[in-house]
Amino acid sequence: MLIACVQSDVSFAQPAANLSRVLVWMQKAADPDRGGESGSGKSRPAELIVFPECMLTGYTFDSRQQALDVALELNDPIFGQLIHAAGQWRQIVTIGFLERSGDKLYNSAAMLGGSGVLGCYRKIHLPALGVDRFVDRGDRDYQTHVVQTARSGSARIGLAICYDASFPEPMRVLGLAGAEVIALGTNWPNEGIRTPSIVPPARSMENHLYFVAANRVGSENGFQFCGRSSICGPDGVVLAKSDDDQETILFAEADLAIARNKTIQRTPGTHVIDRFADRRPEFYGKIVQAVDAQNAQQER
Template identity: 45%
Template sequence: MAESIRVAAVQMEPLLGQVDHNLGRIVAGLKAAASGGAKLAVFPECALSGYGFASREEGFAHAVPLEGPETAAVAEAARETGCACIFGFLEKDGDSLYNACALVGPEGVVGNYRKIHLPHLGIDMHVDPGNRPPAVYEIAGLRVGVLICYDGAFPEAPRLLALQGADLIALPTNWPPRSECQAEHMVPTRAMENVVYFMAVNRVGTESGFRFIGASSIADPAGAVLARANDSEETILFADLDPQKSRTKRLVRVPGRHEIDRFADRRPAFYGPLAEPISG
């Protein structure tokens, strides 16, 4: 039997615009996750900066480069603990501003994702759309793909990561009220339909007039929820992942009588309209 890999979802309350404070909380959360045996800790969307900025200028004032002292501090904590990290931040790259995530291991930055689907909410009204497709990275012994919040509402995005061989799809998020259906149903559905582990890591607390609903969770490749947080408290969820379960796409339920493979059974020739923009 393959050795399992423990991951942690760190549900926390970032403070708007307080980068140094939030960085300290991320490092502390990483160390707490590692003390619980985690090899990978995932934090919410915009965990480093907060989310509810009213303008591009406000967001840019609290943005940092991908390769900067903040990711260096997280990498140092990863070296100390042996636990890798994924956290959300506002990324500045020249004159561009992105809602992004950094994947950081003991060796430094492993990967980077910039949110491609932007709702009319918070800083997402003011950032640039992500300019790279979702990708899978090797980190903490897992093949990990990252999406951010609203990205998860588009089934094409998780499927792209699954087709690239993801074992785990991480979704750092900032879900406000009326996102309860996503928290309860989307996570296990995306896991089941792609035969991958799926973890959504939300924040709690109130910011810029919005209350965030927590309810972080981790689901396995069959869609079973392995761990779920409540709606108001900072907490750390743990789950033990067996990568072989996400890499076995052919599901044999009754040998010779009930077998399915959601990848081999696809019919891409009929899916062309999925990639066509809506006219009008």
């Protein structure tokens, strides 16, 4: 499967302008004669396109009401246009946006295909940054979605957003749920510039899968975003990456059979590891204990 990772600027609080930008990127990913691509992808249409966090709406809102005024429902015509384009170009697209659901506000990522909305994840781990100060915490478990690609058959894709990846536990949950690819939309600012070089290779290595980190670029309300998006393969191999904060699109080939096979034979018979089969969860109880409970236990 050919994966495309879009590193794009975003127009703050302008969904229509961002839709136009997204459609241009989708068309470029679909063009086998695009030329000048970054990464190992051959000149053929990409099947999975990963966009940044809050791509359609922007991120650095100063109040909940300001964000609600821009937030989109999943039945918004914008998604209808994206679904139509995904069908036209035979793509699976993951894209970030602020989601309004009744009186709730979520930082969400939708997965779209020509048949409609294939999945929607609501961000669970919320930093004290930007709109995450005002949104509601995600209310859905981490899930792996089985999708049918146009040329490569079925693929299992897990969704996550930015700060989620700073915690190994949810990425492992997606891996245990069968994810072959984790699509992570991010808004990493310059202050977090070390994260792009550390987290994606670590999470792909830990879970022996493909990890796509699409970060945005540009500035927004005093924040500058660092780019440095990447596509990593099983065992943390960097297949394609950006080394700067300029708009670009990365491409990489993904052999999903490699991600499905968790047994790694570095030297057959003498050096074989399986990071899933070798786990000992009976000793991991403290991972799911509340922090206060752990502190109380230590004090005793």
